[in-house]
Amino acid sequence: MTVRGAAAGRPVVEVRSIDYVPHRERRGKVWHQAPFWFTGNFVLATMVTGFIGPAAGLAVGWSVLAAVLGASFGTLFMCFHANQGPTMGLPQMIQSRAQFGTRGAIVPFIAVVFVYIGFNVFDVILASDGLDTVLPAPDVVWYAILIVLAVVIAIVGYDLMMVVQRWLTYLLILVFGILTVYAALHLDMGAAITGGGSFSWGIFLVQFAAAAGYQISYAVYVSDYSRYLPEDTPARKVIWFTYLGAAGSAIWLMSLGAMLGSALPEPDAVAAVQSVGNDLFGGFGTFAVVVSAIALTTIMSVNAYGAMLTSASGIDAFRPLKPTVWLRVAGIVIISVIVFVVALAIPADYLDSFNNFVLLMLYFLVPWTAVNLVDFYFVRHGHYAITEIFNPNGMYHRWSWRGLTAYFAGLGAMIPFISLTFFQGPVTKALSGADISFAVGLVVAGGLYFLLTRGLDLSAEQVAVERSRTALRELETA
Numbered sequence: 001m002t003v004r005g006a007a008a009g010r011p012v013v014e015v016r017s018i019d020y021v022p023h024r025e026r027r028g029k030v031w032h033q034a035p036f037w038f039t040g041n042f043v044l045a046t047m048v049t050g051f052i053g054p055a056a057g058l059a060v061g062w063s064v065l066a067a068v069l070g071a072s073f074g075t076l077f078m079c080f081h082a083n084q085g086p087t088m089g090l091p092q093m094i095q096s097r098a099q100f101g102t103r104g105a106i107v108p109f110i111a112v113v114f115v116y117i118g119f120n121v122f123d124v125i126l127a128s129d130g131l132d133t134v135l136p137a138p139d140v141v142w143y144a145i146l147i148v149l150a151v152v153i154a155i156v157g158y159d160l161m162m163v164v165q166r167w168l169t170y171l172l173i174l175v176f177g178i179l180t181v182y183a184a185l186h187l188d189m190g191a192a193i194t195g196g197g198s199f200s201w202g203i204f205l206v207q208f209a210a211a212a213g214y215q216i217s218y219a220v221y222v223s224d225y226s227r228y229l230p231e232d233t234p235a236r237k238v239i240w241f242t243y244l245g246a247a248g249s250a251i252w253l254m255s256l257g258a259m260l261g262s263a264l265p266e267p268d269a270v271a272a273v274q275s276v277g278n279d280l281f282g283g284f285g286t287f288a289v290v291v292s293a294i295a296l297t298t299i300m301s302v303n304a305y306g307a308m309l310t311s312a313s314g315i316d317a318f319r320p321l322k323p324t325v326w327l328r329v330a331g332i333v334i335i336s337v338i339v340f341v342v343a344l345a346i347p348a349d350y351l352d353s354f355n356n357f358v359l360l361m362l363y364f365l366v367p368w369t370a371v372n373l374v375d376f377y378f379v380r381h382g383h384y385a386i387t388e389i390f391n392p393n394g395m396y397h398r399w400s401w402r403g404l405t406a407y408f409a410g411l412g413a414m415i416p417f418i419s420l421t422f423f424q425g426p427v428t429k430a431l432s433g434a435d436i437s438f439a440v441g442l443v444v445a446g447g448l449y450f451l452l453t454r455g456l457d458l459s460a461e462q463v464a465v466e467r468s469r470t471a472l473r474e475l476e477t478a
Helices: 030-041 044-055 060-082 084-088 093-100 106-132 139-156 158-186 189-195 201-221 235-263 269-280 284-318 325-345 351-379 401-417 426-430 437-455 458-477
Strands: none
Touching: 030 158, 030 201, 030 235, 030 284, 044 060, 044 106, 044 201, 044 235, 044 269, 044 284, 060 084, 060 201, 060 235, 060 351, 084 235, 093 106, 093 284, 093 351, 093 401, 106 139, 106 201, 106 269, 106 284, 106 325, 106 351, 106 401, 139 158, 139 284, 139 325, 158 235, 158 269, 158 284, 201 235, 201 284, 201 351, 201 437, 235 269, 269 284, 284 325, 351 401, 351 437, 401 426, 401 437
16 A cells, blocks of 8 residues: 655655654655644634633633733744654654653553544534535534545645645635634624623633643644654754744634634634624635635544554554554544544533633643653753664663653642633632643643653763664665
8 A cells, every 4th residue: 555656756645654754755844834733723623712711701802812822832832842853753752752661651642642532523523513504414424524534634644734734824814814804893892892801810821721732732743744854954943933833823713713702692613704704795704614624624634643643652562563554544544433433422512621621631731741842852952762762671661750750740730720610729719710730730740850860871871872873874775
């Protein structure tokens, strides 16, 4: 199953999965990261995140500010993972073996697969709602069609996803640029500003945390799409272009969501886009919704692709897998079947569920991103023995107590500060609902990991790093 295309003789269907990308297969332009992540984030689920503040009674101006600050903050952590792709040539989550151990990495892996499945469930529901406005059909029909399309794109893989995301960027900017300008000029924002909500530190921080958590959730697969870039790609460029695309679309759509959620009676993304667009001229809102549904389908393929990589990495730690095309296909299909079943079972009123889901992502992923980034930038400084990451008995061990201790300490430290619809920590109650758990988790997990790694013998590790580089060069020339 390696049908070859004309471009550089590469297979049409991607052959790499959790394995290392050799230098001879590195390709692409670093600026492509910007449109890829712009479109990847320019989906109705991002807009729904902007509804959270207005739905809880926060005034539109404060809701926009909280969303902008949260998205800007959360994207910082996401974009710094992008540099790990060209440096290591590996998918994002398998790199966690260096901090947590080849088997210990299963701990963040479980949370990450939950994130992928959850996002695809919400995405397929929103996309189906959008397409229903043009051609009404039972949910089961649209879910099946959209999931199959996403599966096909994910199976073809990296090159197709990069191209599709890049070209969709231009269409999305055009359509939603018109929609946003019209909404700003014609919605009754004056009434929303003066009478639509008030200020509350608790709700402000909930909106901030939701926006930040939403962006941090993308950290789990950033280097999946930068790992094919040449190893000498400047770090500042890959970080900047990733930030530019991901933060730009998040700030735009979350702010638009806050505006629409404040000015319209019901916080419904599909209905809001269709209503405002059709007010401009008949059919434009419906067209915008269809374009949004297409964008949701492409990001579903990205999520399915990442879920496959993470799941395969977890299974490989306990039962070694051969990274074949068929492994990729099987993983993508299994994940997508799970998404289909969960989407059929989820309640129709999903805004509260989405809010809880985004915040839970923040809680489980903050300690991981803190440990992973501290290790890469402040402990090992990007120097890893790639071959040892795939060696269950190698220098990274099966279970790495330093990473696991820091992760669970960070997670535990966050509990008194969390705020969910079904649970509030004691400190959060004392702060009138203000959720500052993300800051606590980052400091505790990252700081503790840095302290615990002071005893690492990095000079001995460097010998293994050089040995790994030699082995990879020999494979390149074989």
